[in-house]
Amino acid sequence: MSRTRKLATAALLASLALVLHMAEAALPPLVAIPGIKLGLANVVTLFAMVTLGIPCAAGVLAARIFVGGLLGGGLSAMLYGAAGGLASFALMSLLCRKFQRKRLWIVSALCAVAHNYGQLAVAIAVTGRAEIIWYAPVLTAVGIIAGALTGVCATLVLNRLEKARK
């Protein structure tokens, strides 16, 4: 892929991630617990990492968190998004190449849990209340499910795209 093409794809993916992020934020929350959501935009991050590589995926993620924070949620959402995003992205860049495409859901589930723990750590630091740790089990369970689902989505998208290119 040429440099220009790569840059254009990354920009397109960033805006797609932002749309998914905003659409999800506009839906009523499933459970009234901070940090519990599907994380649809994660599909785009995974996709970007597999097709464009780590640096481009980092750009896509950073753009989504920053612009997403500007458009809604504000500084606190940006802070939590960055903490979760950083933890999840670090793990994703370590694991992504080690798994076959059909097992991407494992990478995604682990990253979602890392994402939730990152946010939990910031929540404890910001509120100064350690009992927020009570939320760790539910965040683990939900992270595994939500991450697995978005991982399966990423695998499906990658497979479809491969077929379409042929």
Next chain:
Amino acid sequence: MKKRKHTLEIIIAAVFLISSATALVIHLNRESRGVIGVYRDGVLLSTFTLDGIEPLDYEVVGENGEMNLVHIDSDGARMLLANCPDKLCVLHGKLAGNEPIICLPNRVVVKWLSAAELSAETASRTDATLP
């Protein structure tokens, strides 16, 4: 080799089951009821003993215009109003289980006080009223 391939899947499934069960236990655990504490920035602002309490609304105001209105009655507490962007604290509903009501944007926490916290709180209050 085939067997080793699925170890990770099994571990993930096990972690999922264990964490779900733990979350349920935490939610259903009804220990240490009776006194509710309201915190902002990790500082205990006020405590409320529920036994025989008249229903009241307690307002928490932050330096940057953050506002949370906590409704307290003999049944427990809930966040009545808040000016945070996500309103998750209001949607949380009644204080149930061990999970505290958290308003992350406004850094407000409403929770049951544990026996240890309660005795520490009583001790500090007695110290303050000593001559």
